[in-house]
Amino acid sequence: MKPAPFHYERPSSLEEALDALTVYEDAKVLAGGQSLVPTMNMRLAQPSVLIDINSLADLATLHTDALENWMVGALVRHYELEQLQAGDLRSRLLRRAAREIGHLPIRLHGSIGGSLVHADPAAEWPVVVTALGGYFVLQSKGGVRRLSSSEFFQGTFTTAIEDAELLTRVELPAPAERSVAGFAEVSRRTGDFALALCAVYLAFEGDVVSAARVVVGGVAGGVTSCQNAELALVGCPLNRVEKRQIAALARTDCNAYDDINSTAKFQLSLVEVVVHDALADALGGAGIRQEKVS
Numbered sequence: 001m002k003p004a005p006f007h008y009e010r011p012s013s014l015e016e017a018l019d020a021l022t023v024y025e026d027a028k029v030l031a032g033g034q035s036l037v038p039t040m041n042m043r044l045a046q047p048s049v050l051i052d053i054n055s056l057a058d059l060a061t062l063h064t065d066a067l068e069n070w071m072v073g074a075l076v077r078h079y080e081l082e083q084l085q086a087g088d089l090r091s092r093l094l095r096r097a098a099r100e101i102g103h104l105p106i107r108l109h110g111s112i113g114g115s116l117v118h119a120d121p122a123a124e125w126p127v128v129v130t131a132l133g134g135y136f137v138l139q140s141k142g143g144v145r146r147l148s149s150s151e152f153f154q155g156t157f158t159t160a161i162e163d164a165e166l167l168t169r170v171e172l173p174a175p176a177e178r179s180v181a182g183f184a185e186v187s188r189r190t191g192d193f194a195l196a197l198c199a200v201y202l203a204f205e206g207d208v209v210s211a212a213r214v215v216v217g218g219v220a221g222g223v224t225s226c227q228n229a230e231l232a233l234v235g236c237p238l239n240r241v242e243k244r245q246i247a248a249l250a251r252t253d254c255n256a257y258d259d260i261n262s263t264a265k266f267q268l269s270l271v272e273v274v275v276h277d278a279l280a281d282a283l284g285g286a287g288i289r290q291e292k293v294s
């Protein structure tokens, strides 16, 4: 199928892009096109104007500020995150998740910003960015907003971004000096969207968990922070984490409904599997560590 006719704009600066978003009412931002173009081809989306942001080179960079926070431009491609070389906990978690996204051509074109704004409930980046405590920087002619994950994500394919706003970057704070992270996903075939996925982040003092994020995707409502599981982890010695117990608690944090692929019960049992495996990934010998556990 072909998309409905549309007007095409390719601004060469952020200012021009924000102007265009203000001028045109029914406009869509075009980043990698890996979600938008298929939906336009199927006529599920029929924007009258496309604002192609691919000339905005400043949005395609990743840099570190003086406090070791990462500023990841919205146009950084999945493939670039898959190829990150830094030994930091963030890069290892991003790398691990990136390789699960679709197939190589999709990873070469698709951007982290496009994925976050699209907010597919089964996408990797919303879950990973939430587990890393990320912030979302939204810019419009009217100013800049910096939202936490719980403010940004509002449900399946729904975020707090407004029509005249552009997601310019995602900020990933420096991990705690002593922290671990883990990732697990279940999908039917390599490259398929996840049926369920989980990213965990645990900071610890001594050998006791001082902060925990357990984030699940693929369930009803999309990205879900599992608060019961997180509460149970805080204060727990690292070597006494009962992974099955925490996974059972995470199940109670999630909603699911029967769909054409599976029952809600099956989806929730997958939640238990991915939470257990992400914890095992974080706490096991080959886990993602900011510093070796003593």
Ligand SMILES: Cc1cc2nc3c(=O)[nH]c(=O)nc-3n(C[C@H](O)[C@H](O)[C@H](O)COP(=O)(O)OP(=O)(O)OC[C@H]3O[C@@H](n4cnc5c(N)ncnc54)[C@H](O)[C@@H]3O)c2cc1C
Residues within 6 Å of the ligand: 028, 029, 030, 031, 032, 033, 034, 035, 036, 037, 038, 074, 075, 100, 101, 102, 103, 106, 109, 110, 111, 112, 113, 114, 115, 117, 118, 120, 122, 123, 124, 125, 161, 165, 166, 167, 168, 191, 192, 193, 194
């Ligand atoms: C066959 C196939 C398999 C896939 N498998 C997976 C998978 O396993 N996991 C996964 O996570 N994804 C998967 N994807 C989706 C892919 O990751 C997309 O790249 C991603 O969802 C969207 O990124 P994009 O840069 O292509 O954005 P686009 O498609 O260009 O845009 C997506 C949406 O975001 C908006 N947007 C984009 N950038 C901005 C911005 N900076 N500010 C404001 N709005 C913006 C657009 O207007 C549009 O509404 C798959 C896609 C395909 C075609």
